[in-house]
Amino acid sequence: MTQRLSRTAYPDLPRYPEKMIQFGEGNFMRAFVDWQLQQMNKQGLFQGSAVLIQPLENGLGGMLAEQDYLYTVLLNGIHDRKTVNDREIVTSVSRLINPYTDYEAFLALAEDDRLEFITSNTTEAGIAYRPEDTLDGGPQVSFPGKLTALLYRRFQLGKKGFVLIPCELIDRNGEKLKEIVHKYAEDWNLGEDFIRWLEQENTFCCSLVDRIVPGYPRDKAAELEQELGYRDSLMVTAEPFLFWVIEGPAWLADRLPLAAAGLNVVVTEDMTPYRERKVHLLNGPHTAMVSLGLLAGLETVEDVMNDEVFSAFVDRLLQDELIPMLDLPRPELESYAESVLERFKNPFIRHELTSIYLNSISKFKTRLLPVLLRYVRERGELPPLMTLAFAALLLGYRADRLKPQDSPEVLDAFREAWSRPDEFITAILRKSEFWGQDLTAVPGLEAKLSSMLKLLEASGSRAALEQSLGGEIVCSE
Incomplete structure (x- = not known):
């Protein structure tokens, strides 16, 4: 049997001091942020690692520890019209702290002056306020609650603040995170001096991430074990394409020299055009296809794109309903849409629809609902393809259908609404906490x-x- 990936097996792999705190240990962050740290480190530009915070009580901490926090990133796909098939052991993760089992170790991170950056990806539902969180009742349930406790400890020690770059796929993620931290500061009576320190010593950046990360290559694990010469339970597959837009001060490009390392990273004063293009033209089709595809028995994005009917749906959705609603030059949008279709067809990536399906309600709200509502305002009718995707999403949230994974609140609400089928549509559309408004007001919906x-x-x-x-x-009534 081949040996497990570890520092015992590879004793010469480099180690780096901790410079980043990262909330989230999942596939995406390891193949996106930590992989980028690796590229900077290889060029001598950063020389730092990330200490990971497990955001939920049960996570990957044990598996990571078994491998000494090493794992392999597999880049597969077409990039710049060339086939990419790279394998790289990532050494930019130092350790993982589970605040549910060692809360004091988590708070002790505030003592380290070398820690300068905080990143996160706790899913779209992660940046949320939980009123039951308290300062002294740690670990807090929410990510912003834990973050506030850490920041307060940092303040009490009289140390400098952080640069915070959340990667959750919600609009204005940095601003939303900062807003919730301020709310906790007020609720917990942390004082005006702390609030002033938050404002003056910390930089909350909004960001936009773009890389398709299907995750663990389960169907090829045995083959890859033979190829690599070691067992890696945490290897993660990703496409070569990467794009990170960070809305922040110009000096950030020097402090975090991602672009200098040749990475496709933009630091800008206004990320809005980049966000709308990516969220609606890449993430939007993903969310639109997932329930329809799963209901038809399809398993991957590649299955969708290789199916004549479903690929036509994706193309028409882009051309007829999404692109016309965005405020960027049409040629630029069409060029981006063409690259999206190329990425969807990547034969080297097994991007499972079930991974996209996670938290689909919040994803629909962010990725498709704003475009649907604009379409109704401007054209006086419902966009047929987006509306069909919406119906499929609602159908999939029946327990006997697609077994959705979402927050308990969402699943309970759907279970209750589906118990009265004749009133289901009205009850769900009235859930303004899901959609940001009462959707029964949308004509004809x-x-x-x-x-x-x-x-x-x-x-x-x-x-x-x-x-x-x-x-x-x-459809006949």
Whole structure:
């Protein structure tokens, strides 16, 4: 049997001092942020590592410790019209702290002057306020609660603040995080001096991340073990493409020299155009395809793009409903959309639809709902493909359908609403905490979703797509 990846097996791998605190130990952050630290380190530009904070009580801490916090990133795909097939052991993670088992070790990070940056990816639902969190009741449930406790300890020690760069896929993520930290500071009566320190000594940046990370290559694990010569339970597959937009001060490009390392990273004063392009033209089609694809028995993004009906759906969604609603030059949007389709068709990446399906309600709210509402305002009608995707999403949240993974609050609300099928659409659309508004006010949306749900249940998602691609969906009442 091949040996496990570890520092015992590879004693010459470099070690670096901790310079970054990272909330989140999942596939994306390890193949995105930590991989970028690795590229800077190899060029002598950063010489630092990340200490990971496990955001939930159960996580990957044990598996990471078994491998001495080493893992392999596998880059597979087409980049600049060249085939990329790279394997690299990442050495830029120092250790992991589980605050649920060692809260004091977590707070002790405030003592280290070398720690300068804080990054995070705690899913779209992670940047949220939990009123039950208290300063003395640690570990706090929420990521912002834990962060506030850490920042307060840092303040008490009289030390400098941090540069905070959240990577959660929500609009204005840095501002939202800062807003919640301020709310905790007020609720916990941490004082005006602390609030002043928050403002003056810390830099909260909004950011936008872009890299498709399918994760552990389960179907090729045995083959890769033979190729690599070691066992790696944490290897992660990613596409070669990477883009990171950080809205922050110009000096950040020198303090965190990602672009200097040749990485596709932009530090800008305004990330809005980049965000709209990426969230709506890359993430939007992902969210639109996932429920429809899963209902049809498809498993991966590649399956979707190799299917004549589903690939036509993605193309028409981009061209007819998404691109016309964005405020950037059409040629630029079409060029980006073309690159998105190329990435979706990447034959080297197994991007499972079930991984995209996680927390689909908040994803729909962020990625597709703003475009749907703008379409209604400007054209006076519902976009047929987006509305069908919405109906499929709602159908998938029936417990006997796609077994969605979401917050307990969301799942409980859907379970309750589905217990009264005749009132389901109205009850769910009225959940302003899901959508940011009462969607029963959108003209025709209740009736159209009801019609499409009946069509999906009676005929399946493929037949529904075929009808929508042929024109307006017609469903008898």
